[in-house]
Amino acid sequence: MAETLRVARRELAAFFGSPVAYLFIGGFLAVCLFVFFWVDAFFARNIADVRPLFEWMPILLIFLSAALTMRLWSEERRAGTLETLLTLPVPLYRLVLGKFLAALALVAVALALTLPLPLTVALLGPLDWGPVFGAYLATLLLAAAYLAIGLFVSARTDNPIVALIGATLICALFYLIGAETLTGLFGHGGGELLRLLGTGARFDSITRGVIDLRDLAYYLSIVGVFLALTVHSLERLRWAEDEANPRHHRRWRLVTMLVVANLVAANLWLNAIGNARVDLTEGRIYSISEPTRNYLAQLQEPLLIRGYFSAETHPLLAPLVPQLRDLLREIEIAGGDRVRVEFVDPKDHPELEREAGERYGIHPVAFQSADRYQTSVVNSYFDLLVQYGDQYQTLGFQDLIEVKVRGESDLEVRLRNPEYDIARTIKKVLYGYRGGADVFAGLTTPVTLEAFVSAPERLPEPLPALREDLESVLAEFAARADGRFDYRISDPDAGDGALAERIASEYGFEPLVVSLLDPTPFYFYMIVRAGEQVIPVPLPESLDRAGLDRTITAAVKRFAPGMLRTLALYTPQQGPNRFGMPGxxxxxxxxxxxxxxxxxNLVDTDLGSGQVPETTDLLLVIAPESLDERQRFAIDQFLMQGGTVILAASRFDVDLGGGSIGARRIDTGLEDWLAHHGITLEPSLVLDPRNTPFPIPVQRDIGGFLVEEIQTLDYPYFPDVRDDGLDADSGITANLGWITMNWTSPITLDAEAATGRRVTRLLESSDRAWSSDSEEMQPDFDAHGALGFARGEDRGRKLLAVALEGRFDSPFAGRPSPLLEGSDDDTATDEAETEDAAPVISGVVDSSPASARLILIGSSSFLTDTAIGLATDATQTHYLKPVELIQNAVEWSLEDRGLLALRGRGQFSRTLAPLDQQARVFWEAINYLAALAGLALVYWLHRMARRRRARAAAAILASGGEAR
Structure with a gap:
């Protein structure tokens, strides 16, 4: 090894002793910077990764490696120095390996000088360092393969130009074999085989952050094969003078053939091993995580995952099929006998194609395809079927991929978040199947239902019959629960009233009345208890046996993990357009x-009845405006029953109609209710210098004419929340990364909000934000400079979203229910007074259990299709952060948090922090200067090393002279 390193040092010194090394490094850096900032437009792309740096590397290295190796052996042959090298007492393979290591070291130095680029990206956004490491490793392996090819070609000729052209052609051939242009012509089977042979396809596999043993072996095999061929080619030059020893020649040929054959055989053998890989990505997005394994462990029946992939498909989709296949194979291994994975081409299986269309609703999509002779439109499949029992879900290509638009015809397509998409589908079919089965089978701990019901003679009609139905339903439940369900029915009016006092203090249960005109009190309350957790059970609106069955079953399901939950969603009624769209x-x-x-399960509600649907597990209220007392009462009592209420509300309604931005101040109807809980939704909006630029209409005066145009400008009403603005400890925001909050009202908390409750400040603006109560949303750059709006005096962090957990007291406590006849509520409907309508049984639950949760978000605009569409247009990729925030809040609240760690890991979800034009120019210039400084540093280090060697040689000569 020492001899090899001496040869490498000699060659490396020769590189740096001439302009070759500096031209190579300078050209390499110039091309990299040009591609990164100009060709791939890093800042316009707005993704915090270094993919543009390595995207062109397979092509760039073809020419640079050929140029670097063209003289390494051909010049030795032409100058006649090869004979001298061959007579040295150094094995030939060490000479070859030394030259190879010298060339590879030069490439490594050039690559090291590109490190300022990923460091810059890490400063500007949440860079995932796993793919960065993988990309640098892939570049070194690819360079090693190309250099080995170049050395072989150079050893075969004494003409450097011929060596340059020959190495370029062979390297280009290896690249083109796996290129999408070629593989798209051969379908999945042939295309996948070509990708296994191509250097570019293997390179892409490693740069996504997955180090596969098969890919490493492939590149090392190319290096081994061509270095062996190089040694054999140089050894043959000796044979012209040694024709009398044919046995020696045959032995050399045999050894070379064995080396090549073994390396090829090793690749074929390793290709059957699909799980020998390391996922370096943050969150291991290409590997099976613990949440997915937990869902697989819950399977009791066989799970079928079938991929429908056509041989002829869009060329941008074809490379994604092997990635999906590898992930699904891992799922199959993790699931054992409970999971079966199939891949079919519907064209080859007409019966499966017919079943896919008729039973599962899977149909082909028209894609443009090209074969060897023509370009045509073909009907192609790119779908997954996940089936468990009688439940199934399908995923089409739009559910699986993420597209980044970089130009009119330039698209970047990747798998969006494959494990999350598959895991949440498995979860849905699993929970859906369980929901149709016996609810008690899923209970992990026994539950008890306690009913606090007055004697039949004290109950108004039709409650005496309902009491009998309750006893019958509970008896049936206990009979089939196999000891996992018990019940008790108690009369709070009996005895000395101690029970009535206890349930009033513990659960806030006060006596009910039918009407203010008939104020005879009675009790009809229920709770379900499991350990320390208590969930109140509301009376069904229908007041019948079927309603009791539904409400009690829904309550028991909340203690059974793996059951599909029900969300009640309130959104504004159809009315005036918001954001230029229907209500x-x-x-x-x-x-x-x-x-x-x-x-x-999603159900819509207008809350007009004063009650939340009885099977609801969580209430989501979006954009409330002028809610009446019945609606407030419905929200309040759901919270008092230990439920979770998520409010997304603002004090302003913003309209984008007419090509301009208008706003009006509104009342949500919840101001007093929130104030009772110590929360204030301020009648203003937050402006933040750290914001997301969005396309907005701007008027310009051109020669006396006002011209309106759309420009992408900083807009402080769109605070960009990331890093310190996201609560790192909450599952709601920990993995969110960043989010834009459109037109959000600030939230303030008083001491009452924190009393006895856990308060989590989920989202906050930057410390330079301020608020404004102005209804003028149009920027005025002439009056207020580049920001377009006057800066307020109340600068500092603004609370944009908060979560409170604990006991709440109802503002309706001590008052009659607004649902009763004879109340002063003007919104009581005429239908409630008809003969056929069931009587309203209503009381007021005064306080909630400790399990109650209230989450308030100061904006509803950020959830609209229009706001999400604007962000999608601005980022040129599918922007889903607002939806992810709500999904996280729902799962966190329902304590079904398996997918929290997986969500938000989309390929294009890591965006750069907002930067103005001056900042972008600054960071670009910094990288140009860093490249020049790096090149100067290499030159200085070479000069210093050269001086040390000169001093050492002079010292040796001096000591020799003294000895004489």
Missing amino acids: AGGPGYSLLRERLREGF
Whole structure:
């Protein structure tokens, strides 16, 4: 090894002793910086990764490696110095290895000088260092392969130009074999085989942050094969003078052939091993995580995952199929006998294609495809089916991929978040299947229902019959629960009244009345208890046996892990357009609805009846405006019953219609209710210098004419929340990364909010933010400079979202229920007074158990389709952070937190911090200067090393002279 390193040092000194090394490094850095900042437009792309740096590396290294190696052996042959090298007492393979290591070291030095680029990205955004490490490793391996090829070609000729052209052609051939242009012509089977042979496809696999043993072996095999061929080629030059020893020649050929054959065989053998890999990405997005394993461990029936992938498909989708296959194979291994994974091409299996369309609703999508002779539109499949029992869900290509638009015809396509997409689908079919089964089978601890019901003679009609139904339903439940369910029915009016006092103090249960005109008090309350956890059970609106069955079953399900939860969603009624779109009863929040339905049962409610739907596990209220007393009462009593209420509300309604931004101040109807709990939603909006630029209409005066145009400018009403603005300890925001809060009202808390409750400050603005109660949303750059708005005096962090957990006291305590006949509520409907309507049984629960949660978000605009669409247009990728925040809040509240760690890991979810033009120019210039400084440092280090060697040589000569 010492001899090899001496050869490498000699060659490296020769590189730096001439302009070759500096031209190579300078050219390499110039191309890298140009591609990074200009070709791939790093700042316009707005993604915190270094993919643009390495995207062109397989092509760039073809030419640079060929140029670097073209003279290493051909010049030795042409100058006649090769014969001298071959007579040295150094084995030939060490000479070859020394030259190879010298060239690879030069590439490594050039790569090291690009490190300021990922460091810059890490300063500007949440960089995932796993793919960065993988990309540098992949570049070194690819360079090693190309250098080995270049050395072989150089050893075969004495003409450096021929060596340059030959090495370029062979390296280009290895790259083109796996290129999308070629693999797209051969379908999945042939295309996958070509990708296994191509250097570029293997390179892409490692740069995504997955170090696969098969990829390492592939590159090392190329290096080994071509270095062996190089040694054999140089050894043959000796044979011209040694024709009398054919046995020696045959032995050399045999050894070379064995080396090449063994390296090829090792690749074929390793190709059957699919799980020998390391996922370096943050969160291990290409590997099976613990939440997914937990869902797989809950399987009792076989789970089928079938991939429908056509051989002819879009060329940008074809490379994603092997990635999905590897992930699904890992799921199959983790699930054992309970999971079966299949991949089919519907074209080859007509019966499966027919079943896919008729039973599962899977149909082909028209993609443009090209074959060897023509370009055409083909019907292609890119779908997954997940089936468990009688439950199934499908994932189409739009559910699995994420697209980054970089130009009119330039698209970057990756798998969005494959493990999350598959895991949440497995969760839905698993929970859906369990929901149709016996609810008691899923209980992990026994539960007890306690009913506090007055004697039949004290109950108004139709409650005596309902009491009998309750006893019958509870007896049936206990009979089939196999000891996991028990019940007790007690009369609070009996005895000395101690029970009535206890339930009033512990649960806030006060006597009920039918009407203010008939104020005879009675009790009809229920709770479900498991250990220390208590959940009140509301009376069903229908006041019948079926209603009791539903409400009690829904309450028991909350103690049974693995049951599909029900969300009640309130959104504004159809009315005036918000954000230029119909009211949220229509498509205003369609994306939010779609995403929530992926993991929950979603029911709509207007809260007009004064009650939340009886099977509700969580209440989500978005954009409330002028809520009446019945609606407030419904929200309040759901919270008092230990439920979770998520409010997304603002004190301003913003309209983008007419090509301008207008706003009006509104009352949510919840101001007094929130104030009772120590929370104030301020009648203002937050402005923050750290904001997300968005396209807004701007008027310019050109020669006396006002011209309105759309520009992407800083807009302080869109605070960009990240880093210190996100609570790092809460599961709601810990993995969110960042989020833009559109037109958000600040939240203030008084001492009452923290009394006896856990308060979590989920989202906060930067410390330079301020608030404004102005209804003028249009920026005025002439009056207020580049920011467009006057800076307020109340600068500092503004609270944008907060979560409170603990006991709450109802503001309705001590008052009659607004749902009763004869109340002063003007919103009571005529229908409630008809003969056929069931009587309203209503009381007021004065206080909540400690399990109650209230989450307040100071904006509803950020959840609208329009706001999400604006962000999607600005980032040129699908922006889903607002929906992810709500999904996280729901799962955290329902304590079904398996997917919290997986969500938000999309390929394009890591964006740069907002930067103005001056800052972008600064960081770009810093990298240019860093490259020049690095090149100067290399030159200085070489000069210092050269001087040390000269001094050492002079010392040796001097000591020799003295000895003489």
